[in-house]
Structure formats: structure tokens, C-alpha cells
Amino acid sequence: MHRVRVRVVEDALDANNTIARANREDFDRHGVTVVNVMSAPGAGKTAILERILREGIGDRRVGVLEGDVQGSLDADRLAHLHVPVTQLNTGSGFGGECHLDANMVRSALPSIPLHDIDLLIVENVGNLVCPAEFHIGEDARIMVASVAEGDDKPGKYPLMFRTCELVVVNKTDLLEHVDFSMGRFDGYLDAVHPGVERMRMSARTGEGVDALRDWLAHLPDRAAAPA
Ligand SMILES: Nc1nc2c(ncn2[C@@H]2O[C@H](COP(=O)(O)OP(=O)(O)OP(=O)(O)O)[C@@H](O)[C@H]2O)c(=O)[nH]1
């Protein structure tokens, strides 16, 4: 019984990876670099995007894909920033999934102006477990953790922190109010993903936002990537 269940899960992930590769081919064809931003609900993904997009990312033409179970609250927050924002609800036809998968992103591709952008930032559904398993055809993943969640999270949700290229520790303005040790966090993080690049940030004060903007501006350009 157990063996069958494991098999089914493996097949589902294989199927997802096949569609992720198809997405990737479409992104490649259009020269679009894709970043998947993941975190627990409320860690500050949208707040960080609001900050970053206010001044743009170098000369990159940016688009955003907003993943939410329901509604368009986050997309509405970004609406005034003059970047194309596409809303993808996992609750409509996808059973209210707690993550984006490759098939959902594929269904959204016709609504994303791939011809007019060269960097697509995908805000995944807030969840600390599921998004890690599902590649969507991205080039890089950013994991956002906030100091309000506690410094043990990399130890408790290792896959999320292991399958990313950058870890952002947000809400540093709250450090004096919460029991969060940056040293302990780094220790847990290095145990699951030794040496992964990390940044401290406050979307509220703007601390660290320029460093992230710079990181995004210097991501390898898909247009220049070998076919
Ligand atoms: N003090 C403080 N509050 C922050 C910071 N970043 C975000 N917030 C607040 O935290 C709350 C959640 O932020 P969001 O940007 O909505 O978080 P999110 O990760 O996009 O949330 P979901 O999309 O629901 O998963 C909001 O009330 C923000 O104003 C920060 O750096 N400092």
C-alpha cells in the first residue's frame, strides 16, 4: 500500500518536471529569466516586490506572476507599479492547491507578455512545505524567511531552504522585539544548505533592498544563454 502511494507521488513529480521543462523551453525561446519567490504566508514576498519594483531592476523589463489560492489582493498592491502583473489562482480549477506547479504556470503563459519582458518574478503561494517539490521552469529560487517566524525554520522545513539559490531574512526592523538569533538561524541554514547566499532585509525600512535588486539585475541573462 505504502509502496503504491510513493510510486504515485513520484509519477506526479515526474509529470510536473516534464511540464516544467516545456515551460523552460518557452521561457528560453523568449529570452525570459524566471525567479520563483517562496516563503511562509506573510513573510513579506509582496512587500519586497513593492520595494524592488518601485525603482526597477537595472534595465531589465520585469513581469510578475502572482500565485494565490484566491483573490487578487497582492496583484492589486502591485498594480500601480507599471509592470505587467498576471494573477494565477490555485483555487480556480486547481483545487485550492497550496503551491504553484508547472501545469498551472503553463496555463498562465498565454496571459504573460513574454515578448515584452526579460525577467519574470513569480510569487509562489505562501507555504513552507509544498512549493519546494514543484519546479515550474524557473532559473533561480529565492526563499524569504522573516524574523517573526523564529530562527529554527531552516531546521524544521529543510527542503525549502535547500532548494533555493538565495535566502532573504526579512523584517530585520523587528529584531529587537522578537527572540530571533541571526547566528542560530545561520547555523540551522548551513546545516541544511551549507554556504547558500543570504541577505538581511527590511521591506519596511528598505534595508538590504538594493542588494536584492542588484542580485536580480545580475542573474544570468536567458537571451544570452546557450540554446
Ligand atoms: N515590520 C515589518 N513588516 C513587514 C515587512 N515586510 C512585510 N511586512 C508586513 O508583513 C505583512 C505580510 O507581508 P506580505 O508582503 O503581504 O507577505 P507575503 O509573503 O506576500 O504574504 P502571502 O502572499 O500571504 O504569503 C504585511 O502586513 C507587511 O506590511 C518588514 O520588513 N518589516
Ligand SMILES: [Mg+2]
Ligand atoms: Mg504576497
